[in-house]
Amino acid sequence: MVKSTAAPKPKATFIPASYALVAIIASFACLVSSVYGEHSVCQQLLPSPDLTPFIDPLPIPKTIDVSVGKHVIGAYKITQKLHPDLPPTTLYAYGTSQETATYPGPTLEATRETGKKFVSQNYTYPNSQTSTLLWYHDHTVGITRNNVLAGLAGIYILRDPSNDPKSLPSGQYEIPLILQDRQFWANGSINFPDIGDSPTAHANWCPEYFGDTLLVNGKVWPYLEVYPAKYRLRLLNGANARFFNLTISEPSMKFIQIGTDGGFLPYPLTLDYLILAPAYRLDVIIDFSKIPPGSKIYLNNSAAAPYPSGDDGFIPRIPSVLEFRVLSKSPKLYIPHTSVPKSFVPVPRPRYSLKRNLRRRLTLTEADDDNGPLFSLLDNRRWEDAVTEIPKLGSVEVWDLINLTPDAHPIHLHLIHFLFVQQQEFNQTLYELVGRNGGPGCSLEHRFGHPESCFTEAPRGANHEQIGWKDTVVVYPSTVTRLWTKWTNREGKPFPFDATSGPGYVWHCHILDHEDNDMMRPLKVVN
Known part of the structure; x- marks a missing residue:
């Protein structure tokens, strides 16, 4: 049995991935794994029981239409x-x-627009942004990793009938898929470490939680029966730390990606694989119409953990995700004709001037001592430190994220969507050597090709997973990633609420173990 202790009661118990949502009244509990006196050590978890995959059908979570009426949702054991x-x-x-x-x-x-405004204990969330796939989860400071692992997460879909293409698969042909990894004890409880990597500094904090078992919509390796038709998959990576690199076992089949965190892409992308970082949402079409009935098609994963380099010595890979079973088309079954438009909502080209627009150069670092990792930081500041990111309402800022760690970090900004500008690798060894010892050497202030530049390549544009409006972006090791951030809503109009009031917002790494210690910072929007 999983032991639990009461968590501090938050002022607002529900924080969405962006700024639309509904009322939540909840009492959260912190998950601590220790079964029958056995302790679990960070990244040395005992293997889960041997579980046969593809036994259970994929469950589809119940949908609640929150466009009308009053809805109160709680958290229950x-x-x-x-x-x-x-x-x-x-x-x-x-x-x-x-x-x-x-x-x-x-x-x-x-x-x-036809959606109502819902009031939580302290906040109002208007449903006024463009159509997209959001998600909701517990965000209690310091124990987000525990509470999401315990099950406090779900999908939130916002639709816009005036702009959503009517030709896309819908109804039973639109499937939400929430991917999460877990480790289990034989009694069914979740195996979560209660002894950390650095127990002298942190009793039980673990830098990343990786399980050896994959769940989709709350079932271990389920299967989904599909007809010979196009399906729209609404994918969410709800894992604490695990990335996914998804492929289809049938080589002739492709992913048609039509959307990302911020909604529709400007045009569909035909892809052989999908990169899904923690908190990423993808809107994808898969066509089963040419697959023979009786076939079994597999959604597979090849991402290493930690991402991207991995450590197979103690962190298991999870190669299988989901089984599709192709059914025969019944004579009585009507499969509607669906198609993918050639274009969607245009995305503006980021325009800025490093002389006129505020430029923030923000580092991603990890702190260690002789006993192991201590914490992760954004710009070398802790969560409790004074607010330093204070954008002006309506302004454009350029954020350069400098990753000085060996891992990729999915960085998430609350309140706004942003656009990816470029990424550029640099010689981290030389950069840090100069930083420690001073004197002449390489710098990130000079362009690639300059004799004092640290950059080892010219700036690169977006990978396919970085195209379009985003609220989460992967910052790769030894890389500077540049973001265009405009502190308005997507259309450049004022927010439908006073974004300068209240306690403000946050930006953080969405590896939940990093976020909890201490890779999350407050931000405050001002007039």
């Missing part, structure tokens, strides 16, 4: 079967009642 060979698992789950609470939480769906 539940038990739920995650695999036939596992005893029920103790979880914390969202629902409208104890009886309806599920892991993952219900899918919340709202319609732009």
Whole structure:
């Protein structure tokens, strides 16, 4: 059985991935894994029981239309079967009642403009942004990793009938997929480390949590029956730290990506693989119409952990994700004709001047001592330090994120969507040597080709996973990633609320273990 202790009661118990959402009243619990006196050591977890994949059908979370009426959603302690060979698992789950609470939480769906405003304990969330796939999860400072792992997460879909293409697959042909990894004890409880990498500094903090078992929509390696038709998959990486590199087992099949964190791409992308970082959402079409009935097609994963270099010595890869079983088309079954438009919403070209626009140069670092890792930092500041990111309402800022760690970090900004500008690798060894010893040497202030430049390549444009409006972006090791941030809504108009009031917002790494210690910083928007 998973032991639990009461978490500090937050002022606002519900924080969305962007600025649309609904009321939540909840009492969260912190998950601590220690079973029958056994302790679990960070990144040395005992293997989960051997679980046969593709036994359970993929569950589809219940949808709640939050466009009308009043909805109160709480967090409840539940038990739920995650695999036939596992005893029920103790979880914390969202629902409208104890009886309806599920892991993952219900899918919340709202319609732009006709949607109502919902009030939580302290905040109002208008449903006024463009259509996109959001998600909601617990965001309690210091124990976000515990509470999301315990089950407090769900999908939020915002639709815009005036702009959404009507030709896309919908209804039973539109499938949400929430990917999360877990480790299990034989009694069904979640195996989460209670002894950290640096127990003298932190009793139980672990730099990253990786499980050896994959769950999709709350089931271990499920299967999905599909007809010979196009399907729209709404993908969310809800894992604590694991990245996914997804491929399809049938070489003739491709992913058609049509959307990302911020909604529709300017045009569809035909891809052989998908990179899915923690907190990434992807809107993807897969066409099964030419696959023979009776076929089994697999969604596979090849991403290393930690990403991108990995350490296979103690962190298991998870090669399988989901099985698709292609059914015969029944004579009575009507499969609607669907198609993918050649273009969607245009995305503006980022325009800025490093002389006129405010430029922030922000580092991503990790602190270690002789006993192991201590914490992760943004710009060498802790969560409790004074606010330093204070953008002016309506302004354009250029953010250069400088990754001085060996891992990729998915950096997430609350409140706004932004555009990726460029990325550029640099000689980190020489850069840090000069930084420690001073004197002449390489610098990130000079362009590639300059004799004193640290850069080892010319600036590169976006990879396919970085195209379009984003609220989360991967910053790769020894790389400077430049973002164009405009502190308005997407259309350049004022926010439908006073963004300068209240306590402000945050930006953080969405590896939840990093966010909790201490890779999260406050930001405050001012007039």
